[in-house]
Amino acid sequence: MEFLTDPWSWWVSPFVDNEFMRDALLAGVLTVLTTSLVGTWVVLRGMSFLGDALAHGVLPGIAIAFIIGVDTSIGALVAAGVMVGGISLIRRHSPLPDDTSIGVLFVGFLALAVVIMSSQQASYTGDLNRFLFGSITGLDSSDLVRQAIAAAIAIVGVVVFYRAFLVMTFDESLARMLGLRPGLAQAALLVLLAISIVASFESVGNLLVFAFLIAPPAAASLLARRVPVIMALAVVLGTVATYVGILLSYHHESAAGATMALCSVVIFFLVLTITALRSTLAGRRRPGEPTIDQPVQAAQRP
Amino acid sequence: MVVATTSIWADVTENVACDGLADVQTIVPLGGDPHSFEASLKDRETMEGAALIVANGLLLEESLSDTIDAVEQGGVAVVRVAESVDTLDGGDHDDETDHDDETDHDDETDHDDESEDTHDHAGEDPHVWFDPVRVAQTLPVIADGLVAAGIDRDAVDACVADYTADLEATDATAAAIVDELPVEQRLLVTNHDSLSYFADRYDFEVLGTVIPSPSSLAETNPADLEALATLVEETGVPAIFAETQHTSSDAEALADRVGDVAVVSLLTGTLDEPGTPSGTYVGWLTENARTIVDALTV
Numbered sequence: 001m002e003f004l005t006d007p008w009s010w011w012v013s014p015f016v017d018n019e020f021m022r023d024a025l026l027a028g029v030l031t032v033l034t035t036s037l038v039g040t041w042v043v044l045r046g047m048s049f050l051g052d053a054l055a056h057g058v059l060p061g062i063a064i065a066f067i068i069g070v071d072t073s074i075g076a077l078v079a080a081g082v083m084v085g086g087i088s089l090i091r092r093h094s095p096l097p098d099d100t101s102i103g104v105l106f107v108g109f110l111a112l113a114v115v116i117m118s119s120q121q122a123s124y125t126g127d128l129n130r131f132l133f134g135s136i137t138g139l140d141s142s143d144l145v146r147q148a149i150a151a152a153i154a155i156v157g158v159v160v161f162y163r164a165f166l167v168m169t170f171d172e173s174l175a176r177m178l179g180l181r182p183g184l185a186q187a188a189l190l191v192l193l194a195i196s197i198v199a200s201f202e203s204v205g206n207l208l209v210f211a212f213l214i215a216p217p218a219a220a221s222l223l224a225r226r227v228p229v230i231m232a233l234a235v236v237l238g239t240v241a242t243y244v245g246i247l248l249s250y251h252h253e254s255a256a257g258a259t260m261a262l263c264s265v266v267i268f269f270l271v272l273t274i275t276a277l278r279s280t281l282a283g284r285r286r287p288g289e290p291t292i293d294q295p296v297q298a299a300q301r302p
Numbered sequence: 303m304v305v306a307t308t309s310i311w312a313d314v315t316e317n318v319a320c321d322g323l324a325d326v327q328t329i330v331p332l333g334g335d336p337h338s339f340e341a342s343l344k345d346r347e348t349m350e351g352a353a354l355i356v357a358n359g360l361l362l363e364e365s366l367s368d369t370i371d372a373v374e375q376g377g378v379a380v381v382r383v384a385e386s387v388d389t390l391d392g393g394d395h396d397d398e399t400d401h402d403d404e405t406d407h408d409d410e411t412d413h414d415d416e417s418e419d420t421h422d423h424a425g426e427d428p429h430v431w432f433d434p435v436r437v438a439q440t441l442p443v444i445a446d447g448l449v450a451a452g453i454d455r456d457a458v459d460a461c462v463a464d465y466t467a468d469l470e471a472t473d474a475t476a477a478a479i480v481d482e483l484p485v486e487q488r489l490l491v492t493n494h495d496s497l498s499y500f501a502d503r504y505d506f507e508v509l510g511t512v513i514p515s516p517s518s519l520a521e522t523n524p525a526d527l528e529a530l531a532t533l534v535e536e537t538g539v540p541a542i543f544a545e546t547q548h549t550s551s552d553a554e555a556l557a558d559r560v561g562d563v564a565v566v567s568l569l570t571g572t573l574d575e576p577g578t579p580s581g582t583y584v585g586w587l588t589e590n591a592r593t594i595v596d597a598l599t600v
Contacts, residue, residue: 014343018347018350019376020347020376021343024343118522118523133340133365135365135368135369136343137341137342137343137346137369137372138341138366138368138369138370138372138373139368139372140371140372246343249343249344250342250343250344250347251344252342253342253344253345254342255340255342256340256341256342257340258340
């Protein structure tokens with residue numbers, strides 16, 4: 001109960017006293033900024049599974065880069081590119097739905113990573129594990145710089161492509177009619193998605209990137225309908241998850257990255273509970289009326 | 303305060319700073335796996351506040367290594383003990399040639415040359431604490447670290463002298479236990495690659511490993527498992543050694559396949575609760591030697 005009885009020393013002084021706490025918070029907030037802006041479109045366009053697949057699909061690229069001694073970010077970016085290319089290849093040459101082609105490549109890439117790591121028999125070269133969970137407890141300045149650049153790219157990309165993303169999300173044929181080239185917009189969104197994953201995996205880990213990509217925008221989309229408001233709310237909710245997660249890891253000695261990821265999911269369920277209760281109460285007052293706040297994307301899915 | 307990553311190195315460090323010369327704290331909890339332990343931000347704070355960090359090194363603490371590096375950059379002294387001893391190659395279990403390759407290493411210069419860049423050590427087996435003679439070789443390095451952290455040189459040197467004698471006695475005890483076992487029965491089949499240094503010290507041969515890589519993403523393949531099963535059958539090895547902090551399902555599958563083989567769990571990367579026989583490094587080594595020899599005695 002110290003967070004109630006002595007709020008200053010629970011909520012604030014760890015950050016005042018420790019540079020690594022401020023670094024962890026900064027890395028977390030930069031990740032949230034990037035993933036909230038990109039993740040809002042991922043959630044609204046129903047691309048969560050692709051996000052998950054990409055977050056894990058970068059692993060074979062990291063493994064190969066690790067073995068041949070290239071920067072792991074480059075390996076991850078190449079793997080993400082190959083995966084996205086593979087998905088659109090399957091889409092062009094088969095009648096299969098997208099989630100099937102994503103699933104096939106997801107399992108293929110994950111298996112490839114394991115095969116590559118298993119072939120490195122008994123050489124103590126480290127483990128891919130740390131890319132799943134990152135090490136927000138061991139950030140250096142290059143991690144922060146990389147994430148700041150990714151956040152800047154995400155902001156610019158989302159502003160530049162805002163109209164294209166919006167129209168593409170809600171009416172693809174309208175987008176084509178308006179000359180907005182939905183194919184290009186889709187490619188831009190995938191590039192932004194890949195950048196947000198690759199920039200963050202070494203510091204906060206793939207698991208946390210994926211949690212922040214989905215949970216805060218999903219929670220925000222339950223609370224608001226306009227896209228810029230969803231983005232702003234997602235940043236706020238993600239920042240709260242980061243802040244609380246870092247403090248819980250600090251005070252209760254839990255694994256840092258996973259605690260933050262868990263906090264963002266808990267916040268999603270809190271928001272879901274509140275909105276569900278609200279619509280139940282509203283429904284009780286005005287029986288017969290449709291419930292408010294249908295998630296925006298429900299009506300838009302093909 | 304001095305911080306050690308694992309309970310084994312914490313106990314060794316406490317003996318180098320004997321009679322409470324330093325308060326030693328451990329990061330990876332008892333029973334935890336040093337390969338995959340994820341640090342909390344509290345652990346980071348503990349490390350930041352340390353006068354000295356004693357780590358194993360050689361990528362043993364895979365998930366902690368970024369944190370240790372970051373703390374070191376912030377000015378905290380770090381001693382990576384495994385880098386101060388003659389190491390074995392990870393891939394090669396032929397201890398004779400292995401050892402010959404590296405006997406020309408001079409401990410002192412070796413450490414000085416390579417402490418700058420830990421990445422030079424990729425490929426070396428980190429589990430050096432399975433050999434008490436190598437552990438004794440790390441004591442001067444830990445002592446230097448403690449003295450640099452402000453502890454009295456004479457007091458530390460006295461501790462090192464005492465503990466070196468303890469470790470020599472432990473080595474003699476373990477050797478006496480192992481002597482009960484005829485040399486031709488000293489065959490080890492292990493779940494994960496961690497007994498090479500024990501084998502090197504006490505003339506065991508590591509016949510094979512079920513999962514020959516420390517990576518938790520690595521898996522075994524049926525051909526290797528079959529070859530290992532054949533080898534176990536041919537040699538009549540009575541026991542396969544698994545580890546308490548890893549799953550032993552593959553080792554058990556191998557035992558089922560072969561039939562008349564026991565799967566014996568060893569405490570490998572961690573000590574037991576204080577007060578138990580394996581609660582200190584010295585007791586831990588003797589217990590493991592006893593368990594291994596008993597399991598292999600037919």
